[in-house]
Amino acid sequence: MDAAGGEQLSLAAVRDALVRLEDSVVFALIERARHPRNAAAYAPGGGGAGGRSLVEFFAGHYQNPEDVPFFPQDLPSPLFPTKSSPKVLHPSASLVTVNDAIWKMYFDELLPLFTVDGDDGSYAETVVLDFACLQVLSRRIHIGKYVAEVKFKDAPQDYSPLIQAKQFSDGSAHIQGRQREGQEESRETFGQNVTLEDNASNEQGTAGDSECKVDPTVLSKLYDQWVMPLTKDVEVEYLLRRLD
Numbered sequence: 001m002d003a004a005g006g007e008q009l010s011l012a013a014v015r016d017a018l019v020r021l022e023d024s025v026v027f028a029l030i031e032r033a034r035h036p037r038n039a040a041a042y043a044p045g046g047g048g049a050g051g052r053s054l055v056e057f058f059a060g061h062y063q064n065p066e067d068v069p070f071f072p073q074d075l076p077s078p079l080f081p082t083k084s085s086p087k088v089l090h091p092s093a094s095l096v097t098v099n100d101a102i103w104k105m106y107f108d109e110l111l112p113l114f115t116v117d118g119d120d121g122s123y124a125e126t127v128v129l130d131f132a133c134l135q136v137l138s139r140r141i142h143i144g145k146y147v148a149e150v151k152f153k154d155a156p157q158d159y160s161p162l163i164q165a166k167q168f169s170d171g172s173a174h175i176q177g178r179q180r181e182g183q184e185e186s187r188e189t190f191g192q193n194v195t196l197e198d199n200a201s202n203e204q205g206t207a208g209d210s211e212c213k214v215d216p217t218v219l220s221k222l223y224d225q226w227v228m229p230l231t232k233d234v235e236v237e238y239l240l241r242r243l244d
């Protein structure tokens with residue numbers, strides 16, 4: 001797995017991957033925030049056949065274990081020969097996905113917090129940008145599988161009895177992260193650069209220059225309320241299947 005250091009899986013490599021993806025999440029959100037909400041892109045039927053919305057048509061296809069499809073039933077065959085990833089995760093890792101929760105969180109909670117009300121008509125562009133946000137969030141959150149694998153490998157004697165007894169929960173000490181240095185600092189740094197002074201839309205309902213950024217309090221909320229808890233859910237789900 002490239003994102004977490006190939007076969008040399010280590011906590012340091014996994015932490016690097018988490019931090020790198022947090023930066024990518026911020027950039028993806030900033031790009032999406034350049035457009036207003038564009039609610040029509042999410043209306044059922046807007047995407048043609050099957051009564052789907054436009055955004056639901058953007059199902060990418062995935063080759064790495066940390067890339068989890070949002071619509072697994074719709075995956076096209078790969079167009080290019082792809083390099084197979086080193087098998088560092090337990091085979092049941094592919095069954096662990098919280099994409100439904102990410103999808104719901106993104107559209108119901110997050111999107112209204114970092115986009116302005118309005119409609120600029122550029123729906124296709126908007127949903128491509130939404131999908132970029134969703135994919136990077138999903139990738140970041142599913143790195144939890146690697147976090148869990150590292151923890152398990154470091155202390156199988158501690159984890160195995162807990163797995164057998166199904167005793168994990170998000171709040172258990174085995175799942176709580178050791179504070180990752182630099183995390184708060186990087187959010188603050190982004191905060192300085194991306195402070196959103198005025199969230200009001202302009203006359204055309206398009207986002208102007210001063211509105212192209214993402215409020216740092218939204219980023220804190222995103223991580224504290226959604227990304228970290230979902231990463232922990234992934235860890236728990238993965239560990240519960242680790243001995244299957």
Ligand SMILES: C=C(O[C@@H]1C=C(C(=O)O)C=C[C@H]1O)C(=O)O
Pocket residue numbers: 011014015018147174175176177178179180227228229231232235
């Ligand atoms: C990766 C670590 O912790 C993990 C990091 C998380 C996160 O950043 O979302 C979530 C759960 C923790 O288990 C660590 O402690 O180094």
